[in-house]
Every structure is written in structure tokens, then in C-alpha cells.
Amino acid sequence: MLFTKESDYAIRIVRALKNGEQKNVDEICRMEEIPKAFCYKIIKKLSRAGIVDIVRGAGGGCRLTRSIRELTLYDVIVAVEPDFAVMECIHHFCSQNSGGKHCKVHGELLEIQHSVEALLRKKTLYDILES
Numbered sequence: 001m002l003f004t005k006e007s008d009y010a011i012r013i014v015r016a017l018k019n020g021e022q023k024n025v026d027e028i029c030r031m032e033e034i035p036k037a038f039c040y041k042i043i044k045k046l047s048r049a050g051i052v053d054i055v056r057g058a059g060g061g062c063r064l065t066r067s068i069r070e071l072t073l074y075d076v077i078v079a080v081e082p083d084f085a086v087m088e089c090i091h092h093f094c095s096q097n098s099g100g101k102h103c104k105v106h107g108e109l110l111e112i113q114h115s116v117e118a119l120l121r122k123k124t125l126y127d128i129l130e131s
Contacts, residue, residue: 006080009034010042014076014125017052017064024061042080049079068129074120086113 012032016023023031025039034042043062046052051071052062064071077084086109 003077003084004081006038006042006045007077007084009038010046010076010080011073011125013039013042013046014051014064014068014071015129017062018068018125018129020064020067022055022061022063027061045080046076049075051075051079068125071125072121073123073125073128074117076125077120086116 009032012034013028016028016031025036025043028034028043029036029039043052043054047054047062050065053065054060054062
């Protein structure tokens, strides 16, 4: 599985906000070396997922809605990549599946998918940012 640049940037945005203070996009982009266009797009996705609050206006910015002790890697990645999968056929049609059964490859990949999801759910942002 290859996580996209969006997932990387989303984790960086959370890292910039990890102490709970409000920061604007310019500050986040400077701290985490994220292109501004990507930052806006990802912050909107994180907001829709309830991970950040956006404050509009002159003194605006964004802040985390939860502590990094509660926020998992899974939460952040799924916020920006809701259909992330080890292979496309995990969530979509596979021509080798028939009669309601998955092909052997699909079955193995599905098991790997579940393992990856379990690991991502176990790791909080605190685990990776403060350890």
C-alpha cells in the first residue's frame, strides 16, 4: 500500500497543531513545508471529519478538536483517503470474484487490509509525535 501525499500532509498538519493552539494556514505551511493549495484542501477534509475546527476571519485559523492522545493514524488517513486500500479490488469489483466468493489473492489482500487498519487504529498521534 502506498499512502498518498495527502495523508503525509494531513499528519504534518496535525503535528503543527498538536499543542492545541490555533494556527493559520501560512504558519502551518511554513512549519511543515506544505504547499498552500494542498493545505487548504486537506484542512477542509480534516474539518469535515471533525478533526479540526476552522475559525474564519482576520484572526482565523484552525485547531484540533481532540487531543493527539485520542486521535489515531486511522482517523487522520481515512479523513483524507476514505477508500484507502492495499489494492483497488479491496473496495471495488474484482473480475476474479465469482459466485459470492473472493479469489484467493483478494482474500489474502483483504486480510492484510484488516491488519493494516488495526495497526493504524492502535497508533495515536501522540505515539508517533511525542515518543
